[in-house]
Amino acid sequence: MYAWLTPVWQPLLQGVRERHLGHGLLLKGMAGLGKRELAAELATALLCQHTSNAPCGMCHACELNAAGSHSDLHVVGREGRSIGIDAIRELSRIMSESARLGHGKVAIIERAELMTEAAANALLKTLEEPAGEATLILVSSRPERLLPTLLSRCQQWLVPLPDTDTALAWLNEQGVTATPAALSVNQGSPLQTLEYLQGGADDKRLALLAELASLAETPTHLARVQTGLLEQPVHLVWVQLLLQDALQTALGVNAPLKLDDCRAQSERLARLGAMALHELNSELLALRRSLQPGQGRPMNAGLQLSQWLRRLQRALTHS
Ligand SMILES: [Zn+2]
Incomplete structure (x- = not known):
């Protein structure tokens, strides 16, 4: 977990452990902050069999997630130029089935702003009738492009930009010599700056x-x-x-x-x-x-x- 994610990760984790997170979550913030990693970690915590200590890192669910093969986790939107209605219908179908490991299901929609209008409307139905212990995590760096009706049904979590010192310290730990100027041209994003410097x-x-x-x-x-x-x-x-x-x-x-x-x-x-x-x-x-x-x-x-x-x-x- 990246150090700058701690302020948003801690309350999310508390929400998981105390079971008061919503069924629909939106992780928003600019590109290059590690929102995708945050969503994956949140999914692991939600599926962990030791809720009060999640993610324990030792149970069967945590092991499966570490191996990237948990059957109750479904991810869409990683590739392609848009997310169509077929992908969302399949997601809804999977989410309505009962959990294989009996500890809820999680779906992640990465780059959620790429959903077509038809796809977003189909997703709205799933959000209105959440099945059992299913949690839907939307990830977006352009949340203003999401349907307002979709936004209003999600608990929104803003992933903040790290301050300059935190970002520079992290970059130096990665073995690159980062300057405030390099960070500026990448709008303050540490991950983008790293790629930029390495390239x-x-x-x-x-x-x-x-x-x-x-x-x-x-x-x-x-x-x-x-x-x-x-x-x-x-x-x-x-x-x-x-x-x-x-x-x-x-x-x-x-x-x-x-x-x-x-x-x-x-x-x-x-x-x-x-x-x-x-x-x-x-x-x-x-x-x-x-x-x-x-x-x-x-x-x-x-x-x-x-x-x-x-x-x-x-x-x-x-x-
Ligand atoms: Zn666990």
Whole structure:
């Protein structure tokens, strides 16, 4: 169990041991916090045969869960781009059968926001008529996309973001050198930051932002910067954070920078002045929106980005 999950895990565990958790639970919070692991641990506790000491780790149910083969636990939503009505009907059927080990049943719906409307409506029926000792655990990083009727029937548990010190300490324990900037570009999520650092993306970010800020001095890097930025949508978020830091510097606001390891770059960009930075920032925001998944990638994304980079380059040259 990740250290930052303790504040939500303790009351959940107490609920299991004292048998006062609802039949429908929603674990919500941003991606990369370990909600899936939390749901699995909660399922183990619910199915444990020693309720007052759950999860005991020693009973048959705990052994089966540790081996990932408990027949009273059903998980959907781990794969695929949506969760359809067939998957939910099958879940409802399984949940209505009696428990094989006689200690309740648990279903987990991961990425619950991917349920189609028909699937969500089918699930609503299961939640309205819970069978016996069945518990349904919904997991979602986009709970605002769930049907309000579904939300209102679930006990909601928010998985909080860890504070910077806790996240950095955990990352260092994993053997990576994490900085507050690396955490910032991953919205504070320790698990995403770990993947990002292990994949070498932090070096890529530093190189890309350094080239971007020196486009006036080395204009020949423009094509390379453009290719680097188009590689992943998140690369534009890096630029956005740098622009925000530059704006803060230009305005003389004395607050910590999001990317404190790119101070030289944000100071260089700050010379453009607040007005120009504001404009560049809103243009970039519009560009990011048009590149979002589901919007259909515009054919001219490369063209739009190169126009934006040329504007930035001209501004830098004249500042
Ligand atoms: Zn047990």
